[in-house]
Amino acid sequence: MRNVAVIGVGMAKWGELWGKSLRDIFVETALLAIEDAGLDRIDSMYVGCMSPGLFIGQEHLASLLPDYLGRNPVPTVRVESACSSGGLALRQGFIDVASGMSNIVLVGGVEKMTDVNGHEATYALGTAADQEYEGYHGLTFPGLYAMMAHAHMAKYGTTREQLAMVAVKNHDNGSKNPLAQFPFKITIEGVLGSVLVADPLRVLDCSPITDGAAAVILCPLDMAKRMKKPGVRIAGSGHATDTIALSSRRDITWIESTHLAAQKALAMAGRKIEDINLFEVHDCFTIAEIMATEALGIVKKGQGGKAVQEGLTSLRGRFPVNPSGGLKAKGHPVGATGVAQAVEVVKQLRGEAGARQVGGAKLGLTQNMGGTGGSSVVHIFEAE
């Protein structure tokens, strides 16, 4: 297996991009990554996108995207694993380069979510759950995470205020990220006073509906050493699955797929969780970040709420989580999220993260999950 490096990253401003189509958003972002890498060759592409069929009535991105990027006949794969589509696209690109099948691979992620109304978007996102045995009973994604939150609060004493602190922390970080959808601060009172979506989760506990894309360029590490940008090596990659229905899990307060994916990625990198300098985790809801920090092993089971309250996971804390603003403040165009996490970590390891820079960062980790944890992808990046 060859060592693989990231040699280019691209991301444009995220938000409700009424004037831009899915193809526009993807191409604009892919060009940024190509320019950043400073090369004009792509051997293959992997693009994470959860549900273009439901959001814009378009499938066959494997033809559309290379076509509009002016790159036919480059082989292209659309990768779908709900909200972990982007992270999984990255893993497929990594495998392609590591295996020796391709040298230069573009990994993208994209979602265009605002061409449908809120209820239709809620339905489309709900298809990441078990349609016949969860969706059939009127469950939504906020509803599923709300049930995890209630169970976590009952079992471990996690408080409503601790959930709010996750959103406040991520908006603090996001206020330093000009590409974020919501680059401003919020308060605990603001979160607690926002409208209920699914008890106990309020609208400011939830990541938003977002249009956006992200892209990275991968190549063999040997080749990266001759490129203009400082190389960042993908040191570890882990992927694991779990049951589609939350009710089928042995413990609904624990994300086993994230735990297993992290164990695999850390083993591949030859690292311990304490070695990692910063984390981009899947905070689709505030409770999700708390559970992710536990599953990754940053804190013990049940201690995620306490960790955010004590500042352990804040930008200047011992384990900075979501310096980019996370899904909460940066936005969550579902298929793009896993790739955008990689974009942030690469910028941090290159020292290009501006006001939200984690000083001296050498190792970063991304955790991207689909559904309620039915799939998880973890990557570890190391500055060369």
Next chain:
Amino acid sequence: MPTPSRSWREIPQRYRLEAGKCTGCGFICFPPRLVCPRCGSREFTKTKLADSGKLLTYTIIRVAPHQYVDQAPYAVGIAEQDDGTNLTAQIVDCDFQDLKIGMRVKIEFRKIYEEGEAGVILYGYKFVKE
């Protein structure tokens, strides 16, 4: 709109709570499956799911998917049935402030929703307070 076969083929489990009991390890699969997720066995005997249990967690859905908009707000929960199987369903005929983790619930047969004016009327199970 999906064809009626999509809901028709789920009738044994949704109307009659039919489940599969693994002959290898005794694990009860609801809905029935072809492969036991615990031991890998492919042999099952037909059984009926226990029709009462206790609530493990719940939420109140206030922003609903388009087909449930008329019903919102409504409560949904996961209950551990008395045979150890976990089940997800709406919790009805219960004030929201009375919902509590650990409360006893039983299964009743109810209407779930209608697919518009010309579509199928869908039925299934819901939880009520025991």
